[in-house]
Amino acid sequence: MMRPVEHLHLEHVLQTVGALEAVVLRSFGPHGGQVLFTRDTGQAMLSRSGTRILTALRLEHPLARMVVECVWRHNAKTGDGSKTFILLLASLLRMIHTAASKDPHVSLTHNSKEAAKAATARLLADKLLAFALDELDDLISVGVVPYGCVLSWKDFTAKTQSPVQKLLSSFFYTRLGQSNCDFISNLLCEMLTHWKFQHDPPSGSLQFINDNFPALHTPVLGFPISCSRLIEGQVIHRDFATPLTEPDGGSVKVVVFTGHLQPKLLNAGEVLELGCEALGEQENRGNGTSILHYSTFAEISLEYVFSNLQSLGVSVLLSAVKQSAAVLSLATQAEICVVECVSEDELSLFTQLSGATPVSEYWRIQPEHVATLAFCRPILLGAHRYVHAMFHNSKDSVMVKPCSLVICGSGEGQTEQYAAAFQEAIRMVLTTWEPLNTRPTTASKMVIHSHKSTSLHTGDTKPTYGFPCQNSVLEPGCVVPAGGTFEFLLNHALLQHISVCDNHESFPAASQLLANALLSVPRQIYSHSPRYFLQAQAMVLGSVQNHVHPCSLVCEQERGTRPIHGNCKGECPPEDGKLSKYCYGKPGLASEVVMLDSGLESVSCKYHLVLAVLQCVTRLFQIDTMLHTHTRLNTQSRRLANISWEDTEDEAEN
Numbered sequence: 001m002m003r004p005v006e007h008l009h010l011e012h013v014l015q016t017v018g019a020l021e022a023v024v025l026r027s028f029g030p031h032g033g034q035v036l037f038t039r040d041t042g043q044a045m046l047s048r049s050g051t052r053i054l055t056a057l058r059l060e061h062p063l064a065r066m067v068v069e070c071v072w073r074h075n076a077k078t079g080d081g082s083k084t085f086i087l088l089l090a091s092l093l094r095m096i097h098t099a100a101s102k103d104p105h106v107s108l109t110h111n112s113k114e115a116a117k118a119a120t121a122r123l124l125a126d127k128l129l130a131f132a133l134d135e136l137d138d139l140i141s142v143g144v145v146p147y148g149c150v151l152s153w154k155d156f157t158a159k160t161q162s163p164v165q166k167l168l169s170s171f172f173y174t175r176l177g178q179s180n181c182d183f184i185s186n187l188l189c190e191m192l193t194h195w196k197f198q199h200d201p202p203s204g205s206l207q208f209i210n211d212n213f214p215a216l217h218t219p220v221l222g223f224p225i226s227c228s229r230l231i232e233g234q235v236i237h238r239d240f241a242t243p244l245t246e247p248d249g250g251s252v253k254v255v256v257f258t259g260h261l262q263p264k265l266l267n268a269g270e271v272l273e274l275g276c277e278a279l280g281e282q283e284n285r286g287n288g289t290s291i292l293h294y295s296t297f298a299e300i301s302l303e304y305v306f307s308n309l310q311s312l313g314v315s316v317l318l319s320a321v322k323q324s325a326a327v328l329s330l331a332t333q334a335e336i337c338v339v340e341c342v343s344e345d346e347l348s349l350f351t352q353l354s355g356a357t358p359v360s361e362y363w364r365i366q367p368e369h370v371a372t373l374a375f376c377r378p379i380l381l382g383a384h385r386y387v388h389a390m391f392h393n394s395k396d397s398v399m400v401k402p403c404s405l406v407i408c409g410s411g412e413g414q415t416e417q418y419a420a421a422f423q424e425a426i427r428m429v430l431t432t433w434e435p436l437n438t439r440p441t442t443a444s445k446m447v448i449h450s451h452k453s454t455s456l457h458t459g460d461t462k463p464t465y466g467f468p469c470q471n472s473v474l475e476p477g478c479v480v481p482a483g484g485t486f487e488f489l490l491n492h493a494l495l496q497h498i499s500v501c502d503n504h505e506s507f508p509a510a511s512q513l514l515a516n517a518l519l520s521v522p523r524q525i526y527s528h529s530p531r532y533f534l535q536a537q538a539m540v541l542g543s544v545q546n547h548v549h550p551c552s553l554v555c556e557q558e559r560g561t562r563p564i565h566g567n568c569k570g571e572c573p574p575e576d577g578k579l580s581k582y583c584y585g586k587p588g589l590a591s592e593v594v595m596l597d598s599g600l601e602s603v604s605c606k607y608h609l610v611l612a613v614l615q616c617v618t619r620l621f622q623i624d625t626m627l628h629t630h631t632r633l634n635t636q637s638r639r640l641a642n643i644s645w646e647d648t649e650d651e652a653e654n
Contacts (some may be wrong), residue, residue: 009114010097010121013620014090016063021090023057024050024083034177045413049175050082051075051424052417062626070616074609079427080171080602081609088613091520092128094615095513096121115356122621127510129614135497140607143493144486147543148603151432151477153202163479165189167432168425170482170599175421178583180225184418188403188425191230194403203476206430212352213423214231215345216404219415220382223408228418233390234353235404236318236346237381238339240387242328244378245315245335252376253318254389255369256347261305261319261327300436302326305362306334312367316376318342318350337376339387353391353402381406433476433601482599484522484533486606488540491518514610 012078027035027048034046035053054068071085100120151163163623168185171534197205209216218235220227309317316337323340325330331338342350351358356371372392379388391402407422480486494515498508526533 008329010093010117012099012496013063014093014097014482016061017067017086017090020054020064020067020086023053024086025524027053028083028087029527030173031528032174047175047417047426048177049417049421050084050086052420054082054086061238063620063623066619067616070612070619074612077427077612078431078567078605078608079424080431080605083174083348084113085609085613085616087521087524088517088609089616090612091517092513092617093620095517096124099124099509099513112181118621118624124510124513125614125618125621128514129618131510132514132611132614137607137608139493140490143496144480144489145478147485147489148478148480149600151479153196158573164429167429167479167600167602169599171425171428172421173599174324175424176418183226184228184421187228187230188422191403192426192429193403194230194401201433203430203433206426206433210423210426210430212345212349213426215343215349217419217422218381218386218404218406219410219412219419220406221412221415222410224410225408225418227406227408229406230403231379231388231406232401232403233374233388234346234350234402235381235406236339236342236350236389237384238342238387239385240378241323241340242332242336242340244536244631246377250375251392252315252373253313254354254356254373254376255309255312255314255316255365256318256320256351256356256371257362257365258347258358259321259362260321261302261323261362289345301362302330305365306330308334308365309336310334312365312370314370318347320347350389358539379428382408428602428605431605431608432479434604478603479600480603482601484525484536486517486601486603487521489538489544490606490610491515492541492544494518501563514614 023035025032027050032048034048037045037047037056043054047056054071057064059070061064067086067089074085075082097117100117150162151167165182165185168188169181172181172184192205192209195205196202197210203315210244215234218237221491242411270510314336316339317331317339319340320342321340323338327336347358350356350371354371354373359365359369374390374392376387376389377383381384393401405422407415407418409418428488470639480489498511498515522536523530523533526536
């Protein structure tokens with residue numbers, strides 16, 4: 001029997017998202033702390049990761065679970081922006097609620113008033129999403145990209161702190177704290193350098209690492225994060241099931257087997273009919289078939305398999321399944337090492353690196369199924385022994401230097417957080433290198449044209465808005481300084497868009513809502529001092545009006561990083577080439593210098609974040625009623641609780 005139907009109002013949506021916002025605000029921004037979760041057993045978990053915090057909550061309200069689902073999907077795509085997602089979502093919902101309440105079409109009666117507010121809110125949400133899908137990429141290309149920098153893959157090999165390391169350091173700082181940001185970012189840069197494809201674009205290498213990350217990292221408990229390192233070759237997370245025998249020739253030949261080496265067991269007395277090709281020439285009879293008891297067939301088939309492996313020089317067998325005791329016994333006699341129950345991810349990675357083809361039918365093992373390695377030996381990592389496979393270096397190799405990542409942590413939960421942060425950073429860098437497919441729409445052309453004819457003062461030839469007149473596209477690797485620079489620039493672009501296109505498009509109210517909501521992010525960053533918020537905003541807008549790139553004092557051009565357009569000379573030149581922070585001050589005035597975050601943020605990730613938030617807003621306002629059932633925990637909430645303590649975390653004090 002179901003509970004009564006519950007009609008949703010705007011206030012319900014606001015309360016639900018506001019509760020999630022109160023949780024993530026505790027760890028948001030440079031001054032945010034860690035959130036503490038405890039188990040019923042008393043075990044504690046500390047985390048600053050927005051996705052981890054949200055998925056650890058035990059959420060009963062279906063709206064809250066739906067919002068967390070949207071955050072989880074966005075994080076799975078870009079690896080970044082979970083806390084900003086909730087903050088921007090809450091700000092937009094409040095502004096939509098305020099705008100809907102002021103709608104003159106809202107009647108005085110309560111029921112019709114709520115229905116009218118919901119209809120107005122739904123209309124505003126639809127206009128917001130339509131505007132973003134139609135105009136947002138062009139506005140970012142014209143209003144944000146010219147004041148950013150383009151990273152280079154050469155920065156990965158820089159010995160000193162490069163812009164790529166700044167991007168990664170600021171990313172890890174928001175998740176793991178300040179202590180080991182530089183070490184972790186340097187380690188990840190080194191790993192990305194090792195896995196750089198020789199003839200493919202950076203996105204291909206990053207996609208390969210992201211797809212194979214479960215097989216590319218090994219968690220080790222009981223050691224500090226500073227003990228993490230790279231190991232050349234591949235670490236297979238299983239041990240040898242038979243005694244290891246070192247080959248005389250130095251190289252090792254390996255076969256990847258995905259099935260059982262022994263036929264399916266039969267009951268006593270049963271017989272098996274099979275084709276002669278399964279047993280080889282020794283059982284070839286004129287009628288094409290043979291009738292054998294199972295014991296005889298199993299013995300002949302196993303002997304044939306291992307004699308074939310010995311003739312091919314195979315010394316290691318990687319098996320996806322557990323083999324029988326008879327197989328292991330014969331493998332020991334044949335001096336062939338067997339590694340059982342190797343995961344599908346690890347076998348897939350091994351076949352890609354070695355070039356060998358896996359085989360599933362034991363009588364079809366051929367030379368093309370055999371991989372030749374430099375060595376295959378045990379390796380002890382922490383308290384566990386694994387298999388270490390080293391591949392031959394050759395000029396025809398598609399990789400520069402295959403390696404595995406060892407991630408150390410004091411406990412299981414902490415090590416999992418480090419591993420999740422590594423993979424999210426890889427997704428973030430991958431998204432950063434994905435260009436947007438921008439198109440020169442009419443609105444963007446109008447904005448650019450207006451900058452050529454409009455001036456700050458009468459008779460002044462300087463454009464009102466600092467956009468370059470060139471057509472801008474979002475190049476791969478585009479970043480801007482952290483600390484609210486993206487939000488300030490896009491807010492200014494939206495306001496300029498409204499003033500220019502108010503009479504030519506149907507979304508002025510939607511543009512204004514989005515412009516105002518964006519400022520909630522830097523307001524929270526500088527919540528410890530509102531004066532810093534105003535100074536930071538003045539700095540960014542001043543750089544726009546004076547054609548100064550905020551990124552020019554953060555990125556070092558001699559290391560392959562370049563501003564995209566315009567003059568690169570800042571108002572406050574760096575000292576001795578150190579570009580750790582940037583500042584802005586009006587020339588000739590004793591103005592106070594504004595110091596902002598020295599990190600960098602991905603423009604592409606920010607673009608995907610805004611779109612994901614607007615899609616979530618539209619999805620929330622499409623819900624009219626909720627039907628309550630007796631099910632307290634459904635499959636969706638179990639899947640969202642994807643950390644080690646499923647459904648057992650209780651949120652505690654910060």
